[in-house]
Amino acid sequence: MLWTRTLIPTMKESPEGAEIPSHVLMLRAGLVNQVMAGAYTYLPLGLRSLKKAERIVREEMDAAGAVELSMPSMSSRSLWEQTGRVAAFGDVLIQLTLNRAGRKVNVVLGPTHEEIITDLVSRQINSYRQMPITLYQIGPKFRNEERPRFGVLRTSEFLMKDAYSFNASVESLGESYDAMYKAYCKIFTRCCLPFLPVEAESGPIGGDASHEFMIPAENGEDSVLHCAACGYAANQEKADVGSRDCTPPTDVAQKPLTKIPTPGAHTIEQVSAFLKCKPQKLIKTLIYVADGQPIAVLVRGDHDANEGKIRRARKASKLELASPEIIEKVTGAPVGFAGPVGMKEKIPVLADRDVERMVNAITGANENEAHLVNVNPSRDFTPDVYADLRNAVDGDPCPRCSERLALRHSIEVGHVFKLGTKYTEALNAKFLDADEQLRPIIMGCYGIGMNRIIAGLVETSHDADGIIWPMSLAPYEVVLTLVKVPDEASMKAAMELHEQLTAAGVEVLLDDRECRAGVKFKDADLIGIPLRVVIGDRGLKEGKFELKWRWTKDAEKIDVAGAAEKIADWVRAERQSGERFRSRQTEG
């Protein structure tokens, strides 16, 4: 491809508003163009990379035995009502009303495709002999995000690979799940992404086992806890806190319980500021409603309660924070002054393990504008149960090996989970088993955010000059930098090399713009093509081209004769292995 024949609008300055590296560089390198908040055009360069990611995903899905199909973005709302997801998605679900011959037709734009594929399968699969089967597609998804942000990392329309497995048994589901898990590892490895599979909650989508594939990155929206010692990794919602000493220290004297007025202080920040103490001196008392029953949950002031853990501790299926009315009824005080003392007589009290060893703590007094100081567990209150009820934080003990967990921000690029029968039961997808019993089909589902592969790569692989693509995702594999366009010998050599490389199956971009060499070098670095060949009169006099990898500092010279074969060989090798790219990463 000739540079002057395609569209690569590079920019020296980054557009106002772009802040994180992937967003800035994708705009500056002319990969994408913003249409509105959360919607982007993929320009030729960006689209080429996206298509390459798609190809890798297809190859690995096919190799793992999955079969591709394609489902529409539009579907009837009634299908989504059957699974309760019109309500579950809320405003995130994009709904349209169409006029058809005077009738109103309610349509949703698919945020994911469980309903549609399960509806299909309910008609087409009815015997255990037709399973296991895994079906996938790569297509657009629509989600009216509350706040699209970070360039293409969070958008209202995005490209997703979604796969769904249908199994006759839980064991079979496990095998399908493992196959997808392994395929994901191969995909992200081929994309040269530094990924980390982490244990995850399955979230509102339901199910009982799930892993997220994360790319550790400063600007990631998700938090994971990772143990460098044993490899344990889980997202913050899921991560367990390992065992630690929870017995109260014996060398600190317990002071007498005292009630003090705290006018206007009803948040942890306000109370700690008012009493000039750290939040970890406070016990946060949260009133939840678990399956209709109000309960009190105690965590240290600087910790966050974890609803999944609370739900499990109570074996509750539904859990939500109590309304101000219920809180007032239960505690006898407005929101902000709840405390555990005397609470046990009224409602169940659950406390996080870290609360047990607190001494002379501060809590609400269950009375307007008042707190208790020098509250001591056991002496002043005893919860019904101590359990792990909070989000893990940086430095917590690992649940496996007790070393310290490290908190890392990350970008979620993939998610695999075992769904079970949530959708198949709702949509009546049953099959006849070998023992002639009618059973619901067991499902798994597996997603990859295609745009996040691209953004995640840019986010983790760039330098001051621009993007650094691995060969496997680069929009072009080789850029030919023609130093002097008017020089006939140079142009002839460039065209010949371009032709030879193209014939050898190498993706080449020839920079034939009539501008100074410096501009071309800067742009080549910005768009990040892995291999650059400089064609100039200086080198040609010696019968040489100059060759440089994007991530190395120095160029090497190669003979014009036989250059195409050599370059093609290197490109092919690097395309497969990514070895050179990775060695640069470890160098920092």
Added chain:
RNA sequence: CGGGGCGUGGCGCAGUCUGGCUAGCGCGUCUGGUUUGGGACCAGAAGGUCGCAGGUUCGAAUCCUGUCGCCCCGACCA
């Protein structure tokens, strides 16, 4: 939805507080010339309803009201 910021040629910005010449600057684009290995120089040119609407005023990019859009933080979230 709460808090903050912004909207002026394709891109980045100044001008707005304190209303007043023909709305500027840098980059980019076009023409001509000199250049030519890490974002050249000279000369000239094109390109703007100052987000939109209404109002105040002799006069509005600037003041007032409304509205649309964009970005950041938070809340929320496969």
